[in-house]
Amino acid sequence: MQIVQVDLGDRSYPIYIGSGLLAEPSLFLPHIKSDQVCIVTNSTVGPLYQSRLQSSLKDKQGAQVQLPDGEAHKNFATLNLIFDGLLQARHNRNTTLIALGGGVVGDMCGFAAASYQRGVNFIQVPTTLLSQVDSSVGGKTGINHPLGKNMIGAFYQPQAVIIDIDLLATLPAREISAGLAEVIKYGLLGDAEFLRWLELNIERLVALDPDALIYAIRRSCENKAKIVAADEREGGVRALLNLGHTFGHAIETQLGYGNWLHGEAVGAGMMLAAELSEKLGWLAAKDVVRVRGLLEKAQLPIAAPKSMTVDQFLAHMSVDKKVMDGRLRFVLLKALGEAVVVNDVGLSDLQHVLQASISSGLADTH
Amino acid sequence: MQIVQVDLGDRSYPIYIGSGLLAEPSLFLPHIKSDQVCIVTNSTVGPLYQSRLQSSLKDKQGAQVQLPDGEAHKNFATLNLIFDGLLQARHNRNTTLIALGGGVVGDMCGFAAASYQRGVNFIQVPTTLLSQVDSSVGGKTGINHPLGKNMIGAFYQPQAVIIDIDLLATLPAREISAGLAEVIKYGLLGDAEFLRWLELNIERLVALDPDALIYAIRRSCENKAKIVAADEREGGVRALLNLGHTFGHAIETQLGYGNWLHGEAVGAGMMLAAELSEKLGWLAAKDVVRVRGLLEKAQLPIAAPKSMTVDQFLAHMSVDKKVMDGRLRFVLLKALGEAVVVNDVGLSDLQHVLQASISSGLADTH
Known part of the structure; x- marks a missing residue:
């Protein structure tokens, strides 16, 4: 496993890169603040990897939100599914969101983390090569507007990024x-x-x-x-x-x-x-x-x-x-x-x- | 005029408190970054004070967004009216939003400023006593969710708060x-x-x-x-x-x-x-x-x-x-x-x- 440290003062965080990382509880648990965890994924990735991730979270109280897949859904209505899920499960400010998906899931989950109760923790588990090398690093989160891409969002850093290259095997x-x-x-x-x-x-x-x-x-x-x-x-x-x-x-x-x-x-x-x-x-x-x-x-x-x-x-x-x-x-x-x-x-x-x-x-x- | 300085490092800002301040261009102009300004107000306050504020902004390119009045409208649909207005007027990252209204307008305009293109400047002009003493100080911005008040938002500081007590004359x-x-x-x-x-x-x-x-x-x-x-x-x-x-x-x-x-x-x-x-x-x-x-x-x-x-x-x-x-x-x-x-x-x-x-x-x- 390789580790890249992103140096941003009190918003610094590690990126772990390797094979088999999704099944390593020791990478996840130190970055989770309380018993509340919410996995945010989509309808393509969720069925493939969600249960493997859930196993790594041990006995955390896991809410799960599955978004429709695709850039066309990177909008307010889909973002709101995350808020609905968090509030229905009564998640508080100490919850941790985990983005399991590509750039769209990461951007939306990150913006939801930035905005839910004005900011909660989140972990990125990027599942596409694009999101592994790009959108999971740098803290850009957001959604699209009919008049422009990524026009609404926040700069918000994750607690950690966990890049498991095994997940690329199912990628077209x-x-x-x-x-x-x-x-x-x-x-x-x-x-x-x-x-x-x-x-x-x-x-x-x-x-x-x-x-x-x-x-x-x-x-x-x-x-x-x-x-x-x-x-x-x-x-x-x-x-x-x-x-x-x-x-x-x-x-x-x-x-x-x-x-x-x-x-x-x-x-x-x-x-x-x-x-x-x-x-x-x-x-x-x-x-x-x-x-x-x-x-x-x-x-x-x-x-x-x-x-x-x-x-x-x-x-x-x-x-x-x-x-x-x-x-x-x-x-x-x-x-x-x-x-x-x-x-x-x-x-x-x-x-x-x-x-x-x-x-x-x-x-x-x- | 009294000045209270809010001390938050590089997010510090002044609060000006006095009579007649809405008609003082010298209070506004130093906090505006480019020629783009967007006044965000509501259907009650706008007709009373918007033109007076506009006069103080001189020849700035002023987009204006008038929101429906009331806490019932503090939601995604109303927030989106601000984004629509900004994008239709092609405002860029150097725009400055001015919240002219009470706490609801301030909270929504502040969250819009925090989120538009991942963050632009804004000035608060609170028009109710409540917002003058409370919601315009401290950087809490946000909207309500059907399952809870202020559940979605950001901590985001304005460039300045301008409190004109004359505006209280029309308040019930x-x-x-x-x-x-x-x-x-x-x-x-x-x-x-x-x-x-x-x-x-x-x-x-x-x-x-x-x-x-x-x-x-x-x-x-x-x-x-x-x-x-x-x-x-x-x-x-x-x-x-x-x-x-x-x-x-x-x-x-x-x-x-x-x-x-x-x-x-x-x-x-x-x-x-x-x-x-x-x-x-x-x-x-x-x-x-x-x-x-x-x-x-x-x-x-x-x-x-x-x-x-x-x-x-x-x-x-x-x-x-x-x-x-x-x-x-x-x-x-x-x-x-x-x-x-x-x-x-x-x-x-x-x-x-x-x-x-x-x-x-x-x-x-x-």
Whole structure:
């Protein structure tokens, strides 16, 4: 087992990474405050893993809330199912919520923990590769609004994150690829050495090689933890984590959440960021080829959906949270392994890159 | 103008108290981060004061959200009106929300500020005496759930609180009394000197004497700010602020929110706390007479609703947030001006005091 410590003062917490961890009571019990525990999961993951987790909680009084699966349900109505379950079971401020699921479950359970009686403890047990390397680290929680993704939420840290790679065995291949998009992101934005490791080992990851997975997850979590520790509330360097996300959110918003997976949209978004970086003269053509090759080997999209228009991209990006006072901000690449925030991208460069990508693009349903 | 500084490290903020403050741009503008401002008010207060506030904001881009008035609307659906307004006006993370209204508006606007894009700035302009002395100080924000009051929310501090006593002129007398319940609470729980001042000046406050109001509001805010600074997240001494509230919440829950005003329920709750303290031998009979006399002069209820049963009280109190691991906790009085948290009240003493109060009680619609 590997441990990554996220250093946030009195909100610090450990991430445990390994095989078989779901069946280790000693990882869970020290982070549970009272006899009250509430497992929050969804209708896909719950039947597979909930009873194994319940066994690790020994004789804790376990309420359980099973949410409908999918980004389409990341809303107030579903969030309220968690509050209903907690209140019906009369859980008090000393309860501990455990998120057993992917990013949607983690985001909603985290926001429920942040808000229930103005804040209770929670533990993340991410069950997708994407959530293991991304959404379970950093304290971003929340739900969607019809007018925008993740528009309502809180910065709220868990007591611990327990990453059991065995849970990936039941994950569809497409979701593994989506998770690899975020793994590749850490290499691209600030870890050139890891990027080279990924180029050599990407097939092992696609094939779920345990050692490769544990290494890639640990390195991803370390990279993210370092950035989050430097900027918990996203005032500065944390913006780099949005590499590929401004474009990606536009794709998700246009196609409707869930048609492309988040990681797939981020994959295409990173490709667009690389191409825009080349257009600005920062990346060489061979760098862009390396990015494209890596994304392709990870079985990720390398272009925007061909049904989208440039104007649709622009419209969605202007309400993105990454906008500061009306100016479009992008995270682009000065070099492979070195991302920067850019405020002054020319509109025509942007339009050109978007149009080229759309013209080479994929069908909407990836 | 008086200024009370709430000392919470990097979340510190000033409370301005005086007459005519709503028309002072210099109080607002330094606390507004960008050109985006959103006034959140309700259908009662908005028509009276919204345009006066808008004039003080000069040329800021002002979105406005008017909520339905009343505790019955302190729920997800109403909260969502704020998010709708912000997103439709494309407000970003640098927006500033201004809560113009009583406790319900302040609690909902504060929770919206805590949650919109995971946290934006807000300013409180409390328009009721209750919210001026209580809910605008301390950072408690939130909404109700059908199964409990204030069950969903956040601890979140405003940038500033601007208390203009002129706004009390349009407040019904019953709401002034409800506010005085919380004022009296500060005297009872920890400020014997202020309690004596209140006994001498309560009629001036009922008559809205400006000097008396400014003094009582300042002293209340100072008392609350001191306690909040010592215990921002309610782990210890802050529990004393719940004097009268465990009983009060049971009354509000049983009768339905809004039939008794919150302050009225707290008034009856403080009377019950005093009577239970006498039962335990801590207060003398003459102390209880002083409490009753002060509440009566403030035109507050001094007994539980006569329609309620002891069992209804017990049922509602066991899901109250003040319950720790199943044990009932009360805030009681060791002496006038000295509250303590008590974990081991005997059930028969409690039942006796509740029954005596109910037997002498008032009609439900106070």
